[in-house]
Amino acid sequence: MKLLVVSDSHGLTSELVDIKKEYQHKVDAMIHCGDSELPADSEEMQGFIGVRGNCDYDRSYPLDMTEMIKGNTIFVTHGHHYNVKMTLMNLSYKAKEVGADFVFFGHSHALGAEIIDGTLFLNPGSIFMPRGRLEKTYAIIEKDQNQITTKFFTSNHQELLPLRHQFVL
Template sequence: MLRVGVVSDSHRRFGKVASMRAQCGRLDWLLHAGDHLTDAPRIAEAVGVEPDRVRAVAGNCDFPETEPAELLLELAGVRILLVHGHQHGVKTGPQRLLYRAQEVGARVAVFGHSHIPFLEDVGGVLLLNPGSLSMPRRPQDPPSCAVLELVDGAVRAYHVFLGV
């Protein structure tokens, strides 16, 4: 089984990374869905992920944009679309992102931007927002990340609420 840590919206704040390592356990890959994507290598090192197994996309707070705004990758036979979400209007709903994922044949669409955890399978596309690693939007939400488990083309995902 391949275990993928998913983070977004870290905003140069690392206070919950130790909790992430403790609560998520072994991770094989790290995906960062933008807004301070340059945090990704530091987070990966702290949670034990090798540098060549880190992928990140630029968000609306990444200046200058040093990485692409969209990545399509395949891990363990699962096609994953990685975006920040600001270009897909995710704060008003996931519909445009869903269409994009269907267009590129993705089984999983990972996004951030809203700082609100989201997990829903819609028409065979798993839409996953890990929430914010450092700045949750809603008062009732603690900082969060997600774990994506992939095995032989099958997908399972869940949120991890840090420090809870």
């Protein structure tokens, strides 16, 4: 399984179109973790599984979404309703509730990936205004049997190799 995860684009359009063109036929799903600030039916958001962030006003986006992709349970949220800027505890409770294998969220604009109780929690950072780093980022997640590889890329598709991580489940 291979997934693209992006978040916090805050009105950017050409960057989303560029990422979509780069990956739409190379991944099993493209996920946007909210604060696109674009209508859900906009051309830029077509093809993305998207949720509503605190800066999104289109109510047709769900606050949370659980998807089954290639036998994996994926939970997507923006994170503001789970207080992710302070702790992942609330989000980890929700992950257990829905049986998530993967949890993707945004809101803090700070990239990161970690395994908590066998579930991957990943924030792809922001392609608009990153925090904690200079690079504007998105992520690619690959699962192959019992191994998950997380890769972070700059908005011009350059991998940040020191941030690549392999998790063994």
